[in-house]
Amino acid sequence: MTPDPAPAIILVRPQLGMNIGMVARAMANFGLDDLRLVNPRDGWPNPDAGPAAAGADGVLDSVRVYDSVDAALHDCRLSFATTMILKGLPKPVATPRHAVASIRAARVKAGILFGPEAAGMSKDDMAAVQTLITIPASADFASLNLAQAVLTLAYEWGTAAGDAPALRDVPDPPAPHAELAELVAQLVEALERAGYFHIADRRPTSERAIAAMLAKAGWSSQQVRTMRGIVRALSEARAARQRTT
Amino acid sequence: MTPDPAPAIILVRPQLGMNIGMVARAMANFGLDDLRLVNPRDGWPNPDAGPAAAGADGVLDSVRVYDSVDAALHDCRLSFATTMILKGLPKPVATPRHAVASIRAARVKAGILFGPEAAGMSKDDMAAVQTLITIPASADFASLNLAQAVLTLAYEWGTAAGDAPALRDVPDPPAPHAELAELVAQLVEALERAGYFHIADRRPTSERAIAAMLAKAGWSSQQVRTMRGIVRALSEARAARQRTT
Structure with a gap:
């Protein structure tokens, strides 16, 4: 043709x-x-x-x-x-x-x-x-x-033209849900230790908001790992401090 | 309208x-x-x-x-x-x-x-x-x-302009960029204090990855505020620990 x-x-x-x-x-x-x-x-x-x-x-x-x-x-x-x-x-x-x-x-x-x-x-x-x-x-x-x-x-x-360059939708697909759920659990645990959930009544709402926010982010596996490292850095610095006291 | x-x-x-x-x-x-x-x-x-x-x-x-x-x-x-x-x-x-x-x-x-x-x-x-x-x-x-x-x-x-979609509310639009930039700055500062950027060479790449990850999230103003509260809770708990030692 x-x-x-x-x-x-x-x-x-x-x-x-x-x-x-x-x-x-x-x-x-x-x-x-x-x-x-x-x-x-x-x-x-x-x-x-x-x-x-x-x-x-x-x-x-x-x-x-x-x-x-x-x-x-x-x-x-x-x-x-x-x-x-x-x-x-x-x-x-x-x-x-x-x-x-x-x-x-x-x-x-x-x-x-x-x-x-x-x-x-x-x-x-x-x-x-x-x-x-x-x-x-x-x-x-x-x-x-x-x-x-x-x-x-x-x-x-x-x-x-039919031959326009193909477009990527999202180059880096969102992580499997299990990885996301692990991030949520890790963050909630770190927040609990930091006293974030001080009003007990609001805790279910807060946890739901956090889960929704992280789900919305659409992060890849790599990005979920980065965020887990961030949460760890922030909370381990605290834990390290606690161990030395 | x-x-x-x-x-x-x-x-x-x-x-x-x-x-x-x-x-x-x-x-x-x-x-x-x-x-x-x-x-x-x-x-x-x-x-x-x-x-x-x-x-x-x-x-x-x-x-x-x-x-x-x-x-x-x-x-x-x-x-x-x-x-x-x-x-x-x-x-x-x-x-x-x-x-x-x-x-x-x-x-x-x-x-x-x-x-x-x-x-x-x-x-x-x-x-x-x-x-x-x-x-x-x-x-x-x-x-x-x-x-x-x-x-x-x-x-x-x-x-x-002629074929704009019919009016519909977008329930939760992304926050203005200034709010996102403040979150990035706050997180980078908290991570610095926590010793996250211990390999100096990698710091620009790490900061870029964090900015990209948070931009991708598309969070609303409310969600950005929630994340700022989370970062504050994690880093203030650490700071409080440090003060008591």
């Missing part, structure tokens, strides 16, 4: 080389490698891109430059443009998550357009695409940095 | 003012406003932050600076650290999406630590937190720009 083709990230008239580099880094972080530029303001290559890419050289080396949005989208069967301006554009609108889901489901080449830093996409640029993507940012402060906008799509692409 | 408290974004020893500004912008894009700095390399305020914030001045104006991770987490009941290094750290691990879902569900104040640009978080920094967050980046190129790492959390926070 061939892997899903990764979508092309297409920067339309990008201005700053640093931003192009940061886009490359964000793409590489989540397994995207097809970066295309439409009429970059300062030409290509751009010496400011490399440092900002922070090692994502593979993405930068394979950048392709086009002189129109149509040309950049030539091989894409699905086409998207990210925008904050939805008025007057009779097109379907998706979130980054929905857009990525539709690309993953279709298993075809897609292209996602991002406008220039200052102005965003023009309506002409957006006319060519099938679907708009709007990033669900705060209404009060909706303007994302270019590389940050790309990251939302790259991140959704990466997290939607 | 009060809104969910937004998590604090806590940058540990951040290096570049530009990155702090970009973090502020990423936060404002998705409705986060609580930015905290632990020992920023170049002090604070930093003239490079403003331009990179691109208008997110409200976030920058309310930045608070701390001299330790514990202090920065003082009022947080849930604590997280983002890291790529999972080896040797016996803590639960979540994705950004899972972490945000757990914060939304708990409806309590959370703090999320991000390490410095070059080195990432130290093990000491991470000992204090309950849960690690790993961003599911490509194994080949996993190092995210600081602001990009923050964006993944901010973006999940923003996109989860």
